[in-house]
């Protein structure tokens with residue numbers, strides 16, 4: 316099989332077998348980086364970077380040049396017609412007619428999916444707001460695998476801004492896919508969003524154990540463990556003692572600590588002080604025996620959260636990690652553009668995907684995430700809001716664009732009682748109706764006013780027992 320023609324919007328787009336194929340191709344690229352110039356000869360990559368970037372853009376562009384291809388680029392949204400009010404879908408159609416493959420970074424969450432839906436050529440998400448950054452994840456995994464030979468069963472600590480870090484939001488699912496355990500160590504106030512934890516459990520199995528807030532006990536620093544994800548196949552030993560000093564309960568060591576910078580550009584106004592609580596990762600913090608051979612990783616750029624004293628430490632991986640960006644992205648470009656067919660073992664191509672009912676009825680419901688592409692003025696004209704129903708109790712929807720989860724408040728059924736219009740009633744979504752209405756008959760409203768504007772009346776028991 317080949318990956319030709321496929322887009323890479325989220326890390327879910329690749330199975331473990333396909334990721335393995337990317338890594339094999341990356342090994343080949345790295346082994347003979349100067350000898351690949353025939354692979355993408357004559358092909359054009361459009362490099363659209365509408366947020367700051369050094370590593371991702373330059374490594375993608377270097378990768379395409381190494382493959383013998385050409386690059387057209389736009390880096391300033393103000394210099395494109397998006398600034399004139401053009402929609403992403405129109406831009407995607409046009410750029411797709413000029414280039415063979417598109418790499419896009421954009422501040423709106425879900426933007427890469429829209430571009431992929433309309434471009435007609437493979438699209439690679441190089442970061443869409445705080446949503447995902449799948450190619451960073453591939454080189455993160457590649458680094459871990461190079462050092463540890465496997466990812467299965469490892470204990471990986473994620474450190475810093477787990478709320479807005481898109482590298483984190485892709486990496487957690489990849490780690491879960493490969494059977495690693497995750498230690499969530501956020502800066503207080505920047506915990507990983509609930510919808511991500513929920514997706515981990517419902518779609519990847521395993522368990523999440525929440526830990527009590529970290530405290531300082533005298534001189535002894537406690538690892539700020541907020542939650543632990545244990546992979547389905549691992550022992551539950553960790554999860555049973557989540558709240559103890561890490562040196563006690565992680566005696567066998569932490570395999571990697573993945574540090575991230577505060578994503579200040581995505582903070583709400585009320586969050587501006589959170590960086591004061593950021594705990595710096597330095598030699599002193601990593602002096603315990605559980606960190607003796609811990610890989611110190613960072614997607615970079617770093618600001619103040621990772622001390623320079625670790626740069627010469629043999630545990631540090633971050634510069635090597637960034638350098639892997641070129642062979643890994645060469646592999647992705649070569650595979651998705653069809654320049655290189657790489658066999659994926661059949662038994663590794665199948666992954667169990669949870670099939671959720673899709674809700675896309677026109678009932679006025681919109682994604683609740685203000686950064687979602689689907690609610691932006693230029694995109695509203697043609698995008699139809701669409702959600703996966705990921706839970707019935709409580710009723711929980713996940714936007715197909717930005718993947719934020721939310722719990723809508725009101726519901727109704729398309730099959731009103733005895734078919735009489737007078738019986739068009741709406742109900743609180745936490746009433747027993749939410750369980751009895753068949754998914755295909757469900758109408759979901761953002762507010763009671765929306766339900767009433769569409770001719771539904773409150774049911775008798777609203778506000779009382781339901």
Ligand code: NCD
Pocket residue numbers: 370371442448451481482575576614615616
């Ligand atoms: C990351 C990003 O842009 O999300 N950088 C990168 O691509 N290497 C991380 C960051 O900016 O903090």
